[in-house]
Amino acid sequence: MSMNRRSLIGAAGLALTAPALQGAQAAEAAKPAANAAAKAAPPHVTKILAQWILGSSYDALPEPVRREGVRSFLNWVGVAIGGSHHETVDVAVSALQPFSGPPQAGLFGRTERFDIMNAAFLNGVSSHIFDFDDTHLKTIIHPAGPVASAILAYAAMKPVSGKDFLDALVVGIEAECRIGNAVYPNHYDAGWHITGTAGVFGSAAAAGKLMGLTEQQMVYALGLAASQPVGLRESFGSMNKSFNPGRAASNGLFAAILAAKGFTSSDGMIEAKRGWANTISTKQDWSQITDGLGTRYEAQLNTYKPFACGIVMHPTIDAAIQIRDQDHVKPEDIQRVDLKVHPLVLELTGKTAPKTGLEGKFSIYHAAAVAFVEGAGGEKQFSDRAVNDPRVVALRQKVVPVITPGVDPAQVDMTVTLNDGRTFHRHIEHAIGSVEKPMSDAQLEAKFTDLAAGILPDAQARKVMQLCWSLPELKDAGDVARAGVAGA
Amino acid sequence: MSMNRRSLIGAAGLALTAPALQGAQAAEAAKPAANAAAKAAPPHVTKILAQWILGSSYDALPEPVRREGVRSFLNWVGVAIGGSHHETVDVAVSALQPFSGPPQAGLFGRTERFDIMNAAFLNGVSSHIFDFDDTHLKTIIHPAGPVASAILAYAAMKPVSGKDFLDALVVGIEAECRIGNAVYPNHYDAGWHITGTAGVFGSAAAAGKLMGLTEQQMVYALGLAASQPVGLRESFGSMNKSFNPGRAASNGLFAAILAAKGFTSSDGMIEAKRGWANTISTKQDWSQITDGLGTRYEAQLNTYKPFACGIVMHPTIDAAIQIRDQDHVKPEDIQRVDLKVHPLVLELTGKTAPKTGLEGKFSIYHAAAVAFVEGAGGEKQFSDRAVNDPRVVALRQKVVPVITPGVDPAQVDMTVTLNDGRTFHRHIEHAIGSVEKPMSDAQLEAKFTDLAAGILPDAQARKVMQLCWSLPELKDAGDVARAGVAGA
Numbered sequence: 007m008s009m010n011r012r013s014l015i016g017a018a019g020l021a022l023t024a025p026a027l028q029g030a031q032a033a034e035a036a037k038p039a040a041n042a043a044a045k046a047a048p049p050h051v052t053k054i055l056a057q058w059i060l061g062s063s064y065d066a067l068p069e070p071v072r073r074e075g076v077r078s079f080l081n082w083v084g085v086a087i088g089g090s091h092h093e094t095v096d097v098a099v100s101a102l103q104p105f106s107g108p109p110q111a112g113l114f115g116r117t118e119r120f121d122i123m124n125a126a127f128l129n130g131v132s133s134h135i136f137d138f139d140d141t142h143l144k145t146i147i148h149p150a151g152p153v154a155s156a157i158l159a160y161a162a163m164k165p166v167s168g169k170d171f172l173d174a175l176v177v178g179i180e181a182e183c184r185i186g187n188a189v190y191p192n193h194y195d196a197g198w199h200i201t202g203t204a205g206v207f208g209s210a211a212a213a214g215k216l217m218g219l220t221e222q223q224m225v226y227a228l229g230l231a232a233s234q235p236v237g238l239r240e241s242f243g244s245m246n247k248s249f250n251p252g253r254a255a256s257n258g259l260f261a262a263i264l265a266a267k268g269f270t271s272s273d274g275m276i277e278a279k280r281g282w283a284n285t286i287s288t289k290q291d292w293s294q295i296t297d298g299l300g301t302r303y304e305a306q307l308n309t310y311k312p313f314a315c316g317i318v319m320h321p322t323i324d325a326a327i328q329i330r331d332q333d334h335v336k337p338e339d340i341q342r343v344d345l346k347v348h349p350l351v352l353e354l355t356g357k358t359a360p361k362t363g364l365e366g367k368f369s370i371y372h373a374a375a376v377a378f379v380e381g382a383g384g385e386k387q388f389s390d391r392a393v394n395d396p397r398v399v400a401l402r403q404k405v406v407p408v409i410t411p412g413v414d415p416a417q418v419d420m421t422v423t424l425n426d427g428r429t430f431h432r433h434i435e436h437a438i439g440s441v442e443k444p445m446s447d448a449q450l451e452a453k454f455t456d457l458a459a460g461i462l463p464d465a466q467a468r469k470v471m472q473l474c475w476s477l478p479e480l481k482d483a484g485d486v487a488r489a490g491v492a493g494a
Numbered sequence: 495m496s497m498n499r500r501s502l503i504g505a506a507g508l509a510l511t512a513p514a515l516q517g518a519q520a521a522e523a524a525k526p527a528a529n530a531a532a533k534a535a536p537p538h539v540t541k542i543l544a545q546w547i548l549g550s551s552y553d554a555l556p557e558p559v560r561r562e563g564v565r566s567f568l569n570w571v572g573v574a575i576g577g578s579h580h581e582t583v584d585v586a587v588s589a590l591q592p593f594s595g596p597p598q599a600g601l602f603g604r605t606e607r608f609d610i611m612n613a614a615f616l617n618g619v620s621s622h623i624f625d626f627d628d629t630h631l632k633t634i635i636h637p638a639g640p641v642a643s644a645i646l647a648y649a650a651m652k653p654v655s656g657k658d659f660l661d662a663l664v665v666g667i668e669a670e671c672r673i674g675n676a677v678y679p680n681h682y683d684a685g686w687h688i689t690g691t692a693g694v695f696g697s698a699a700a701a702g703k704l705m706g707l708t709e710q711q712m713v714y715a716l717g718l719a720a721s722q723p724v725g726l727r728e729s730f731g732s733m734n735k736s737f738n739p740g741r742a743a744s745n746g747l748f749a750a751i752l753a754a755k756g757f758t759s760s761d762g763m764i765e766a767k768r769g770w771a772n773t774i775s776t777k778q779d780w781s782q783i784t785d786g787l788g789t790r791y792e793a794q795l796n797t798y799k800p801f802a803c804g805i806v807m808h809p810t811i812d813a814a815i816q817i818r819d820q821d822h823v824k825p826e827d828i829q830r831v832d833l834k835v836h837p838l839v840l841e842l843t844g845k846t847a848p849k850t851g852l853e854g855k856f857s858i859y860h861a862a863a864v865a866f867v868e869g870a871g872g873e874k875q876f877s878d879r880a881v882n883d884p885r886v887v888a889l890r891q892k893v894v895p896v897i898t899p900g901v902d903p904a905q906v907d908m909t910v911t912l913n914d915g916r917t918f919h920r921h922i923e924h925a926i927g928s929v930e931k932p933m934s935d936a937q938l939e940a941k942f943t944d945l946a947a948g949i950l951p952d953a954q955a956r957k958v959m960q961l962c963w964s965l966p967e968l969k970d971a972g973d974v975a976r977a978g979v980a981g982a
Contacts, residue, residue, distance in 0.1 A: 094757070101755035105609045107593045121593045197773030202721070226734075233690070233725050233734055234741065240769040246714075246721055246759035249752075253722065264737075267589035269582070271734035281728040285685030 048292050051277040055181060056224035058299040059211045062177050064169035064478065071303045072478065075176045078140050080474035081310045081450055082133055082150035083114065087470075087490060088385060088457030089135030090115030094245045098131055098252075111162035112491035115461040122159040123256045123263075126209070130155035130252030134201075136385050137247075138314045138457075142179075142307060143441065145186035145200055149308055151251030152205030153178030156213045156259045162487040166216055168480030176305045178212030181228075183304035185276065187294035189287035194239075196287070202237030202250030203286065207276075209258020210265075217266045229271025230261035232282035312439040312449060313383030315366075318351045319373040321418035321434035326377035329422055333430045337378045337401050345374065346410035346419035358402075366393040374420075375402035384456045416440065447475075466494060536780050539765040543669060544712035546787040547699050550665050552657035552966065559791045560966065563664045566628050567974075568962035569798045569938055570621055570638035571602065575958070575978060576873060576945030577623030578603030582733045586619055586740075599650035600979035603949045610647040611744045611751075614697070618643035618740030622689075624873050625735075626802045626945075630667075630795060631929065633674035633688055637796055639739030640693030641666030644701045644747045650975035654704055656968030664793045666700030669716075671792035673764065675782035677775035682727075684775070690725030690738030691774065695764075697746020698753075705754045717759025718749035720770035800927045800937060801871030803854075806839045807861040809906035809922035814865035817910055821918045825866045825889050833862065834898035834907035846890075851877040862908075863890035872944045904928065935963075954982060 064072070089095060090113060099118055107121030113128050120128065130151050133139050139148045157174050160166070166174075186193075186204035194200045210231035214224050234257040237250030265271075275281045276295070283290040313323045322345060329335050347370070357369040366372040366388045375398045376387045392398060413419060416437060422430045436442040438449070445453070451471060458467035466489070473486045480486070488494060552560070577583060578601060587606055595609030601616050608616065618639050621627050627636045645662050648654065654662075674681075674692040682688045698719035702712050722745040725738030753759075763769045764783070771778040801811045810833060817823050835858070845857040854860040854876045863886045864875045880886060901907060904925060910918045924930040926937070933941070939959060946955035954977070961974045968974070976982060 097756045098752060101752045101757065105595045105598070105611055105751070107595045107609065110593075121595065123593055197768035199721075226732075229729060229732075229734055230737065233687075233729060233737060235723065237721050238763065238769055238773055240760045240763055240766040240773075241717060241721060242760075244714075244717075244758045244760050246717055246757075246763075249718065249721060249757070249759075263593070264586060264589045268585045269589065269734075269737070270732045271737075272728045272730075272732050275726065275728055275734075278728040280685035281726055285726055285728075 048277040048290070049296055050274060051292050051295050052225050052228050052274050053221075054296050054299070055184075055211075055276070056221050056228060059177050059181065059215055059224055060219070060221055062173055062215075062300065064173040066300065067173060067176060068303070071176060071306050072172060074306050074308055075172050075179075076475065076477050077310070077447070077450060078150045078179070078305065078308045079154060079172070079175060079477060080454060080471060081140050082154045083470060083474055083486065083490060084450075084454035084457045085136060085139045086114040086129050086133035086155075087461055087467075088138065089132040089248075090461060092132070092135045094135055094248055095128060095132050097245070098128055102128070111159040112487055114490045115492055117492045122163050123259050125159040125162070126155045126259050127252040127256040129158065130255040131248045134248040134251045136314050138311055138385065140308050140310050142183050142186070142304060143309055144304075144307065145183060145190045145204070146194065147183055147186045147204055148201045148251060149179040149183055149208065149305070150175075151201065152182065152254035152258060153208040153212045155252065155255035156209040157216055158483070158487050160213055160216055160259070161482070161484040163484070165482045165484060168477045168483045170216065171480075171483035172477055174212040174215045176303065177215055178208035179305040179308070180299075180303060181211035182208030184295045185283075187304070188291045189283055189289055192289035193287035197239050198235070198286065199237030199239050199241070199247070199250045202254040203235035205251055205254035206231045206234055206236060206258045206261070209255045210261040211258075213259045214262035214265060217262055219262065219266055223265045223268075225273055226269065226271040227262045227265035229275035230264055230269065231258050232275040233271070234261065235282070235286060307441060309439060309441055310445050310450060310453070312445050312453065314385040314388050315373060315383065316354060316368075318415055319355050319370055320437040320439055321416060322370055322374050322420065323377040323383040324437045325418055325420040325432040325434050326374050327381055327383070328432050329420070329430045330378050330381055335378070335422060335424065335430060337375075337397055339424045339426070340378065340401060340404060340422055341425045342423045343374055343378075343405045344421045344423070345370070345405065345407040346413050347407045348413050348415040348417070349409045350415045352407060352409060360393050363389040363391075363393055369402070370407055371402040371405040372398065374405045382456070384453065386456065462490070462492070536765040536778070537784055538762060539780050539783050540713050540716050540762050541709075542784050542787070543672075543764070544709050544716060547665050547669065547703055547712055548707070548709055550661055550703075550788065552661040554788065555661060555664060556791070559664060559794050560660060562794050562796055563660050563667075564963065564965050565798070565935070565938060566638045566667070566793065566796050567642060567660070567663060567965060568942060568959060569628050570642045571958060571962055571974065571978060572938075572942035572945045573624060573627045574602040574617050574621035574643075575949055575955070576626065577620040577736075578949060580620070580623045582623055582736055583616060583620050585733070586616055590616070599647040600975055602978045603980055605980045610651050611747050613647040613650070614643045614747050615740040615744040617646065618743040619736045622736040622739045624802050626799055626873065628796050628798050630671045630674070630792060631797055632792075632795065633671060633678040633692070634682065635671055635674045635692055636689045636739060637667040637671055637696065637793070638663075639689065640670065640742035640746060641696040641700045643740065643743035644697040645704055646971070646975050648701055648704055648747070649970070649972040651972070653970045653972060656965045656971050658704065659968075659971035660965055662700040662703045664791065665703055666696035667793040667796070668787075668791060669699035670696030672783045673771075675792070676779045677771055677777055680777035681775035685727050686723070686774065687725030687727050687729070687735070687738045690742040691723035693739055693742035694719045694722055694724060694746045694749070697743045698749040699746075701747045702750035702753060705750055707750065707754055711753045711756075713761055714757065714759040715750045715753035717763035718752055718757065719746050720763040721759070722749065723770070723774060795929060797927060797929055798933050798938060798941070800933050800941065802873040802876050803861060803871065804842060804856075805925075806903055807843055807858055808871075808925040808927055809904060810858060810862050810908065811865040811871040812925045813906055813908040813920040813922050814862050815869055815871070816920050817908070817918045818866050818869055823866070823910060823912065823918060825863075825885055827912045827914070828866065828889060828892060828910060829913045830911045831862055831866075831893045832909045832911070833858070833893065833895040834901050835895045836901050836903040836905070837897045838903045840895060840897060848881050851879075851881055854881040857890070858895055859890040859893045860886065862893045870944070872941065874944070950978070950980070
């Protein structure tokens with residue numbers, strides 16, 4: 007077998023460092039670049055981002071950003087508690103227990119303790135199980151999971167002030183969402199689960215910031231993060247989906263821990279020709295990472311789901327609850343529910359006779375019916391019990407969605423006709439939980455309470471919420487981790 | 495902000511499972527496929543591979559494959575010992591010690607003990623530091639690192655017969671090299687460090703086999719491995735390069751450990767439209783994975799480097815050592831060394847006056863000179879000492895490489911002229927270490943001995959080698975791990 011050019015370069019890659027590497031790269035640069043994006047030298051994105059990460063501080067964060075950071079955190083804690091006794095977490099806990107390091111951090115809703123990397127993984131998995139966590143709609147990144155899982159585990163081991171914790175959370179969300187913006191949508195369309203591939207940067211940035219990395223160490227931490235992207239969309243629908251934000255959290259922490267002791271990487275792992283963005287995406291918009299750092303915040307665009315299902319069903323649930331509660335409509339009085347919807351609603355959620363809670367998440371018929379019967383759309387409304395409730399089953403057969411031009415996928419037009427002939431109408435332009443109509447603090451609390459019910463005693467859940475709201479005043483953010491375990 | 499179609503699908507991705515997912519996928523499938531490779535439904539690659547992995551056995555392995563497996567293992571142990579006190583390992587050990595689980599496995603050449611995932615990572619890093627490990631030339635994958643690091647750590651914890659260990663090693667190498675073949679060269683050219691991106695499959699396959707996974711669990715282990723590719727070429731020249739095979743080893747082990755307890759993934763993570771190969775590469779040749787399983791073995795194509803530098807310098811070192819030893823030429827008698835070389839040799843290794851050992855790895859002048867002076871090309875010949883040795887410095891100034899048409903990059907034509915006018919000539923068609931002219935067992939032993947010198951006492955190094963050679967007869971392959979630690 008004769009060795010080809012690649013074999014030789016690769017083998018010489020033994021340590022394609024310094025002068026020889028430059029020589030080889032210069033030779034390559036002289037060739038016509040196949041990728042147009044590679045033609046213009048990109049800015050030193052990794053270094054610029056590292057500098058901004060280290061320069062950020064709680065004091066410099068605008069008030070609305072602080073507020074959204076706290077809301078992101080509270081929402082994340084709630085979903086992490088809510089998922090904590092799902093089979094996915096049970097399996098992962100039992101698999102990893104024999105290999106865990108010292109009991110440095112607890113798990114929400116559970117008694118087991120793990121080293122911080124395993125704890126970050128497990129809380130990250132737990133927080134994504136219901137797909138009920140926060141969403142950065144521009145990229146569909148679920149920002150809190152990879153970041154908060156990592157730094158809360160760290161804070162459980164080593165005291166971190168609430169202000170520093172919140173700053174690190176915001177910084178991590180900026181890093182992952184901005185890097186996500188730079189490659190979205192091509193990167194996501196190709197098949198990557200962007201929460202895991204971009205999330206690892208958020209974890210490394212936030213954890214590295216709390217560890218006090220130097221600028222060079224932060225550059226290396228981002229480089230080691232770039233070397234560990236997590237997640238493919240093919241895994242959606244399996245435990246592997248929740249695996250991704252969890253592993254992004256532990257991988258980013260791993261990167262920061264190594265960099266803190268002097269483990270090196272390249273200086274330009276995000277932007278270099280054979281770095282992350284050029285390798286993992288056909289689109290690279292560096293300005294998305296570097297422009298407006300410290301003036302506009304992606305963290306401020308975070309949204310929270312009021313309902314434990316895909317966003318296309320949210321307007322319908324919102325309308326049903328409004329008519330139920332504001333117009334005092336009883337499910338047994340309903341003769342017919344007419345919905346004007348976008349085609350995507352039926353494409354994604356057209357299941358007429360769901361048998362399980364999971365199937366209910368893909369039935370606009372069930373969603374409307376259960377919202378009228380129970381006045382909610384939480385995880386409990388997508389249980390096997392709810393889907394087989396005779397009142398819900400009866401009502402869902404009266405739901406008539408009609409594809410209607412001009413209705414946006416995120417909208418619905420609902421008309422309810424009662425047995426007595428009266429009608430009630432709602433047009434939902436923006437459903438609750440959208441950027442335009444965000445969940446109120448009270449609604450976030452109700453969601454949290456519902457998720458924690460049956461896992462933590464009410465008083466404990468309230469205490470955890472209180473700690474989340476007062477995050478900027480906490481002397482030790484690790485108190486949230488300690489307050490949220492079972493039996494605390 | 496209005497939510498776009500992607501946001502909606504992504505959010506509905508809540509659990510884009512079963513019926514709804516199928517609906518969405520059917521809708522997408524109806525569109526013209528952008529990627530031609532996605533048009534034809536691929537075979538069930540993940541399942542076929544999982545079945546073969548579980549069906550393999552030591553008894554069914556052809557003798558030459560067993561032999562090459564043992565040689566791969568011995569070479570890997572040698573390089574892992576050789577790198578064990580490099581700064582890269584020192585840094586990683588000190589960073590990870592505070593987080594390690596129970597002391598389940600040792601590290602070659604060192605006293606510290608770690609849980610098996612950290613031990614796999616650290617031995618994997620150690621084995622790649624000098625880039626002196628084995629090479630599958632078709633893909634430039636370094637096959638042993640990700641696989642052996644994972645299963646030796648496992649064997650250190652739980653007894654595994656030498657036969658089962660060797661079978662798992664071969665199976666892991668097949669998995670990673672075949673998957674590498676399917677996407678090479680496009681995947682590598684894009685910027686991925688294929689040893690880490692394909693290596694994770696090798697680790698998961700081999701470890702999962704030893705753990706006794708069911709077929710479904712093995713499919714999931716491969717899926718969780720697919721979710722954790724490691725490494726970008728931009729990191730070459732930094733510690734991050736050695737990081738990659740180490741992290742591939744620990745990620746694959748992580749995947750197998752989770753799958754063994756019931757953690758799920760998708761059934762077609764390698765071949766699905768949004769699975770690994772379609773997402774991470776523009777080329778997918780499924781036949782490279784599925785054809786000839788159990789009849790032709792990639793493990794049989796493994797090669798070992800006799801010299802601790804890029805392969806383009808190997809023919810020159812080979813020629814110099816031959817002339818030195820067979821023709822009894824002394825360095826001080828040399829007037830001139832003429833080399834006919836391919837242009838790539840000067841492009842990659844054209845440094846005339848290296849000052850450090852690392853720079854010496856990129857100097858064909860140094861390589862020729864040190865081979866004449868010391869009769870070797872090991873790690874010691876690429877040290878600061880060797881590069882600054884006055885005899886070497888004097889001789890390297892007499893080396894005259896000339897770019898010559900018709901000379902392959904893996905060849906050299908060397909003519910040595912002595913002060914007394916005599917000349918000696920060698921044409922190296924295939925250098926020692928190539929597939930055509932593999933290192934002999936004795937040469938592998940010499941390499942091992944040289945690498946272990948100064949790290950393990952000679953008697954201990956010999957004992958470890960003896961255990962490697964007798965791998966198929968060992969009752970417990972973990973003996974190799976135990977025999978190779980410092981102070982054993």
